[in-house]
Amino acid sequence: MGFFDRIFGRRSAGIDDPEQLRRQLFDAAARGDLSRLAGLCRANRQAVETHFPAWQKVPEHLRSDPAAMQSHVQVLVAIAQVFAQQLGDASLFQRLMGTPRDNPLMRWQDALRQAQERIDALEFTAARELLTGVLSEAEGLQGSGVDELLPITLGRIGECHFESGEAEQALPYMQQALALCEQAGDADGVRIYLGNLFEVHRWLEQREPAAACARRLAEMIADPTAKRQRLRQAERVAAGEPRNRVLAVIDGASYELDELPPLAAGHVRFMFERDRITLRRATAANEAGEACGGEGEYAEALAHFERAATADRHDPHCRYQAAFTLLHLRRYAEAESAYAEVERLAPGWFHCRADRWLAGRLAAGDVEHDVFLAVHALQDGPMAPDEKLDLAEKTLTRAPRLALLHLLRGTQLARLGREAEAVAAFRDGLAGDGEPDVRSRLLVELATHCDGPQERAALLRDAQAPAGNLVAAATAQLLARGSAN
Structure with missing residues (x-):
């Protein structure tokens, strides 16, 4: 063998018969004889380039044999590598890769990318139609690329159905995606689709x-x-x-109230946990509505909350925010009905029980609109404690029996360090209108500030009544546990 033979491989004579050339190329590649393969490609470069497109078509008798199909593709890749690495010609590689127009896998990947963009834009119907179309085009394709893309596509279609409020239609797609991941031994995929199916079954x-x-x-x-x-x-x-319950959050970890670890120094906060997740269109509409409401654009805010309710028939928060907006619009009876719907969907959601009671009083003319506005400013406004105390005391002259005003007054007194007056304010609130949600909050506040251990224990026990405020009840449970220890 000469010097150039050692460097570039054995010389091969040109072969006129295309079928004989194909057999020798495929045989050399299959045996791993890269030197022979390189020599054949060099000696028959023009013929290989001419006939390569025909060789790309997998013979009919191989299409039912995945291993044989894979071997056929690997040979084509080996030939393309010789051309690219030794002959400086990447055209065969480009032909193998193709373009989205002539390569179904590339079209599939591009469709998935476009679908994800539409999903991110909450255009679930458009994304689903795109993916359903590409799934039809891919019917009959086989190979590792299909094995990778098919469960993703099915899962995305299921996601689009679910986020459109069509949970029943989502199930078969997610179940197929899960089954494919199980067959492939894809643990991450199994975990993802089990989690998705959990939420869909839960929603249903x-x-x-x-x-x-x-x-x-x-x-x-x-x-x-x-x-x-x-x-x-x-x-x-x-x-x-339960439709709605309270969890305790400590150092970022959430716990059921009956699973709390021994409490050490640290902050405990509470959060609501529903029996369903909120659909994304509803979440986006709620955020838009809250932004409008914050600017005082109540009609626009209400339109967003109504759109959220259409997107997710189980979401309580859009109804809660719509009810609050209706109060601002002086549509009190509608607000009372909306709060009732919140209570049906998520009993005890935030202050819906007290707010529903207040909406009823506003509708009956027992409470003036300015009192409602004052209550809102006291609960959510940015004023300093002394300013809020002044507002609470002025408003109490117009609604002396409104227990919520006594609660808000007592809270400001406590913040100002006027403990004895705060305790008196909380007691005045308990002697007021008796609304159960506010009453439970008053009981907790009084238990926190009073001195007698027996009275404290009784107050905390009463604060856990089921008709009251859920967070107040959870706080009372936690405080009672601390007192017992």
């Missing part, structure tokens, strides 16, 4: 299927605490979750 109130997903997710968790929490979730779902 399909208790046992949702609980089964939660149990399977628990099996995939190594951390004992996280595993135990997921199993408890499965138990709750199977038994029937």
Whole structure:
């Protein structure tokens, strides 16, 4: 063998018969004889370039054999590599890759990218139609690329159905995506689609299927605490979750009230947990409505909240915000009905019970609109404590029996360090109108500021009444536990 043979491979004579050339190229590549393959490509460069497109078409008898199809593709890649690396010609590689127009996998990937952009823009119907179309085009394709893209596509279609409020239609797509990931041994994919199916079954109130997903997710968790929490979730779902409940959050971790660890120094806050997640269109519309409401654009805000209610028939928060907006618009009876709907969807959501009571009093003419505005300013306004105290005392002259005003007055007195006066204000509130939500908050405040341990224990026990404020009840439970310890 000469010097150039060692450097560039054995010389090969040109082959006139295209089929013979194909067999020799494929044989050399299959045996891993890269020197022979390079020699054949160099000696027959023009013929290889001419016939390569025909070789790209997988023979019919190989199409039912995935391993044979894979070998066929690998040979074509080996030939293209020789041309690119030794002959300085990348055209065969480009032909293999193709363009989105002539490569179905590239079209598929491009469709997924476009669909994700539409999903991010909350255009779920357009995204779903795009993906359904590309799925039809891909019918009959096989290979590793299909195995990768198919579960993603099915999952995205299911997501689009779910986010459009079509949970029933989402199920089969997500179930197929899960099954494909299970077949492929894709643990991350299994985890994703189990989580998605859990939320869909939960949204449909399909208790046992949702609980089964939660149990399977628990099996995939190594951390004992996280595993135990997921199993408890499965138990709750199977038994029937409350529409709305309160969780305690400590150092970023959330706990059921009966699962709280021994309390050390640290801040405890409370959050609501519903039996369903909120659909994304509703969340976006709520955010837009709150922005308008913050600017005093109440008619525009109400339109956004109504759009959110259409997007998610189970979302309580858009109804809660709509009711508050209706109060500003002096549409009191409608606000009272909206608060009733909030209570049906998520009992005890924020202050919906007290707000519903107040809406009824406004509708009946027992409370003036200016009193409502003062209450709003006292609860959410940016004023200093002494300014809020002055406003509360002035407003009480117009509504002396309104327990909420006594609560808000007592809160400002406590912030100013006037403890004895704060206790008196809370007691005055308990002697007021008796609305249960505000009463439970007054009980907790009084328990926090009074001196007698027996009275404190009784106040905390009464504050846990189910008709009251959920956060006040949770606070009372936590304080009572601390007192017992």
